[in-house]
Amino acid sequence: MPDDALIAIISDDMIFARMLVLELARKNLQASVLQSIDIPRDKYGLYIADADFIDAKQAELLADENNIIFYSYRSQEKDADKKNVVWLTRPFFITDFISAVINMLSGEKREKSVPEDNRTVQPEQRQLLLKGNCIVSYGGKNLILTKREYELLEYLYKNRGRAVSRSEAITGVWNYEFTGNTNVVDVYIRYLREKLDEAVGNKLIYTVRNKGYMIK
16 A cells, blocks of 8 residues: 655756655655656555656546646646546745645645636746755746855745744854854855846845744
8 A cells, every 4th residue: 555645746857846846845745766767556555747758548547546746837627527536737825835735635636726817827826946066946037046046045935934043054154153143144145145036026035033044
């Protein structure tokens, strides 16, 4: 029997798949990324599949035997009447994605797929992707950061939803013990804001008074 807490993401887009893994990890949900369509269909409690990657026959087999969430750039409602199938059209809200995952794992009935008019990405919901090699995509724009800027942004993203203190950032990013001088964190936060916020016109990193910095 599959472990209901174990999720398989089937995609050849490793950047997007890794982002989904990180989002699921924030909810204490374990996920693996599979790049092969030769899928062990009885191993996982939930499949999340890039419908633009797997073929129609494989998709049909998965939908017949498993709980599955398909996502695609194309609006497609194949098997939409099945209670074990959800379709999401990209771009979608991460909150909608997480809700669909939790509902599928908990066995709750799905009423309908995400409505088309709710799929538009609003400015406050700009998607941040960490691409590696000091490159990030934010609001659809590719931006180049310095190594330290990238490491600080990645640390804040991994701890998204809670305030990271300056001393914690020093230890986690600069890899040395806090010595009392945390001005360098403020300097790099300013660098990040200049590059990210000004490029997109949307605030990403928030200051939490007496606590530190946070990505919501």
